[in-house]
Amino acid sequence: MDRKIALTGDRPTGKLHLGHFVGSLKNRVGLQQTHDQYIMIADTQALTDYFENSQLVVDNIVEVVSDYLAVGIDPELSTIFIQSQVPALCELTMYYMNLVTVARLERNPTVKAELTQKDFGKSIPAGFLCYPVSQTADITAFKAEVVPVGEDQLPMIEQANEIVRRFNRLYNTQCLKEITAHLSETKRLVGIDGKAKASKSLNNAIFLSDTPEIIKEKVYAMFTDPGHLKVSDPGKVEGNVVFQYLDAFHPNADEVSALKSHYRKGGLGDTVIKSLLNDVLQQLLQPIREKRAQLKKENLFDLCFEGTQKARSLAEKTLSEVKTAIGIDFFEKRNFYQRNH
Amino acid sequence: MDRKIALTGDRPTGKLHLGHFVGSLKNRVGLQQTHDQYIMIADTQALTDYFENSQLVVDNIVEVVSDYLAVGIDPELSTIFIQSQVPALCELTMYYMNLVTVARLERNPTVKAELTQKDFGKSIPAGFLCYPVSQTADITAFKAEVVPVGEDQLPMIEQANEIVRRFNRLYNTQCLKEITAHLSETKRLVGIDGKAKASKSLNNAIFLSDTPEIIKEKVYAMFTDPGHLKVSDPGKVEGNVVFQYLDAFHPNADEVSALKSHYRKGGLGDTVIKSLLNDVLQQLLQPIREKRAQLKKENLFDLCFEGTQKARSLAEKTLSEVKTAIGIDFFEKRNFYQRNH
Numbered sequence: 001m002d003r004k005i006a007l008t009g010d011r012p013t014g015k016l017h018l019g020h021f022v023g024s025l026k027n028r029v030g031l032q033q034t035h036d037q038y039i040m041i042a043d044t045q046a047l048t049d050y051f052e053n054s055q056l057v058v059d060n061i062v063e064v065v066s067d068y069l070a071v072g073i074d075p076e077l078s079t080i081f082i083q084s085q086v087p088a089l090c091e092l093t094m095y096y097m098n099l100v101t102v103a104r105l106e107r108n109p110t111v112k113a114e115l116t117q118k119d120f121g122k123s124i125p126a127g128f129l130c131y132p133v134s135q136t137a138d139i140t141a142f143k144a145e146v147v148p149v150g151e152d153q154l155p156m157i158e159q160a161n162e163i164v165r166r167f168n169r170l171y172n173t174q175c176l177k178e179i180t181a182h183l184s185e186t187k188r189l190v191g192i193d194g195k196a197k198a199s200k201s202l203n204n205a206i207f208l209s210d211t212p213e214i215i216k217e218k219v220y221a222m223f224t225d226p227g228h229l230k231v232s233d234p235g236k237v238e239g240n241v242v243f244q245y246l247d248a249f250h251p252n253a254d255e256v257s258a259l260k261s262h263y264r265k266g267g268l269g270d271t272v273i274k275s276l277l278n279d280v281l282q283q284l285l286q287p288i289r290e291k292r293a294q295l296k297k298e299n300l301f302d303l304c305f306e307g308t309q310k311a312r313s314l315a316e317k318t319l320s321e322v323k324t325a326i327g328i329d330f331f332e333k334r335n336f337y338q339r340n341h
Numbered sequence: 342m343d344r345k346i347a348l349t350g351d352r353p354t355g356k357l358h359l360g361h362f363v364g365s366l367k368n369r370v371g372l373q374q375t376h377d378q379y380i381m382i383a384d385t386q387a388l389t390d391y392f393e394n395s396q397l398v399v400d401n402i403v404e405v406v407s408d409y410l411a412v413g414i415d416p417e418l419s420t421i422f423i424q425s426q427v428p429a430l431c432e433l434t435m436y437y438m439n440l441v442t443v444a445r446l447e448r449n450p451t452v453k454a455e456l457t458q459k460d461f462g463k464s465i466p467a468g469f470l471c472y473p474v475s476q477t478a479d480i481t482a483f484k485a486e487v488v489p490v491g492e493d494q495l496p497m498i499e500q501a502n503e504i505v506r507r508f509n510r511l512y513n514t515q516c517l518k519e520i521t522a523h524l525s526e527t528k529r530l531v532g533i534d535g536k537a538k539a540s541k542s543l544n545n546a547i548f549l550s551d552t553p554e555i556i557k558e559k560v561y562a563m564f565t566d567p568g569h570l571k572v573s574d575p576g577k578v579e580g581n582v583v584f585q586y587l588d589a590f591h592p593n594a595d596e597v598s599a600l601k602s603h604y605r606k607g608g609l610g611d612t613v614i615k616s617l618l619n620d621v622l623q624q625l626l627q628p629i630r631e632k633r634a635q636l637k638k639e640n641l642f643d644l645c646f647e648g649t650q651k652a653r654s655l656a657e658k659t660l661s662e663v664k665t666a667i668g669i670d671f672f673e674k675r676n677f678y679q680r681n682h
Contacts, residue, residue, distance in 0.1 A: 087432050094385060100467050101463075103465070326388070
């Protein structure tokens with residue numbers, strides 16, 4: 001197989017929602033047909049800020065894997081693995097941490113932005129500050145050539161490439177590959193309140209596993225145009241969440257375009273467009289929900305185990321090259337890795 | 342065996358010298374009779390500030406192991422292992438890094454003192470700042486109850502115990518043990534120039550592997566009492582390097598005491614005491630040097646391999662308990678660790 005390797009992943013801190021679906025999951029269902037796709041359940045990374053609530057991270061692993069399979073990610077085509085079960089990633093992180101300064105990590109715009117969102121104050125956990133190094137380990141371990149990211153993640157890729165270049169120069173090797181970021185085409189999905197992106201923590205997202213009743217409730221609670229009081233009034237499409245969701249999910253763009261004109265002119269009520277969006281989302285989510293309901297938890301761990309074995313093998317290979325480059329491959333040729341527990 | 346576990350180690354950044362001998366090696370030769378002693382070649386830690394000169398670290402591993410065996414550390418009694426070949430230590434470090442803040446690491450007095458010695462300036466490598474976390478991983482991994490340290494290392498032990506307490510409280514476990522520091526009895530050995538402690542970087546140490554000629558040269562170059570011009574002059578014993586070395590190495594304390602009185606009164610020349618010290622050191626170092634010369638490099642790696650396997654097994658056990666406490670022991674019961682390279 002000469003397929004390029006793609007790496008994606010999610011922090012298991014909650015079930016996945018429509019924002020993940022349009023922003024990433026749909027893309028991955030396509031990628032797995034053309035790429036050797038690795039999908040990482042980033043539990044170690046999640047623990048850098050959820051270490052006080054590790055149970056939440058643990059519980060959500062199976063939820064996230066369920067969401068993957070439900071949307072059509074096929075474990076025969078994609079390698080789903082659990083980050084914490086690939087020790088080579090920790091080892092790579094340790095060696096890369098020597099090649100990046102504390103000041104540089106503190107300047108990382110993505111980290112900076114996240115720090116202001118969290119309430120760490122002056123008490124920034126060392127693990128959190130260093131998570132970009134850990135991400136560099138993830139990406140380089142699998143020699144991923146395709147790493148789909150949002151625009152806000154570009155500084156992470158730049159950080160990773162700095163480490164890659166420094167490592168290769170310092171140890172006179174080419175064993176690490178620079179990463180080309182693939183910007184996701186689809187923009188972020190707005191929350192149902194219209195105020196921010198859809199997210200679990202803001203409680204403004206429609207989850208892939210929501211019941212039909214909850215979906216309907218959330219659609220009918222969507223922010224539209226507060227000036228659009230009577231059906232006959234002209235309505236605003238910009239900032240109208242229902243239309244943004246129709247843009248993202250309605251299969252027929254022309255139809256959505258016609259509805260927008262009608263809404264702008266007046267004579268099209270919110271209830272009508274919400275009812276239409278509800279139909280569209282119910283149709284999209286019903287098969288996903290049904291597939292999700294049929295999944296067996298044991299099987300999910302089986303497939304994570306299989307995937308993790310494959311991921312380990314690839315990551316160990318890179319680690320071995322890295323150790324050889326540094327010169328610390330003392331026992332490489334020995335049958336060292338027979339553990340006895 | 343109900344022996345307590347002792348953990349010691351050295352950064353392989355140079356051959357070992359008399360300072361190591363009185364400060365630590367002699368003690369270890371005794372400890373191995375009463376304790377289950379693990380001796381770590383701390384190459385990963387050495388790389389946190391020698392990452393630009395990894396070959397030096399690599400080359401010195403075999404030198405340090407040679408010094409161990411030459412002074413009487415017995416691989417049948419002590420487990421000598423190489424830090425970089427125990428991946429569990431990296432994994433533990435990652436999880437502990439979430440439990441310590443960047444500010445706390447920056448306040449660590451040992452790190453602070455070392456930072457002023459090094460020329461990092463504002464460019465402190467993240468790996469260097471975090472090395473106390475890595476040390477915590479080392480100590481806890483082996484559940485060492487005896488960790489001989491110098492006074493300057495006490496803040497490291499305090500740091501480690503903070504992490505241990507936080508981990509146990511947070512994850513409701515007792516799997517990590519608090520560490521009791523064992524202050525080394527012997528003080529630091531002064532350098533032959535009398536100005537600082539004996540160290541390779543200051544080029545003022547007598548190495549265990551020095552030739553008889555070099556030893557003699559260094560003894561005769563020792564700082565004594567610059568006011569002691571004529572043999573008949575009274576001489577100062579305080580700050581006189583020769584007497585400090587006689588205190589440390591002469592087998593008969595009474596004899597040294599008598600020499601000191603004589604020197605203070607006047608009538609005892611520097612050449613006489615230097616000649617005596619030279620005899621004492623030649624007698625001490627000859628068998629060490631001869632034993633060292635007989636060692637075969639391949640055998641040294643063999644014994645490091647054996648020791649590292651034992652160390653891995655113990656560290657993996659602790660890691661497994663740590664992962665269980667956090668809740669991320671997903672595949673523990675599976676035969677996961679069959680690597681295929």
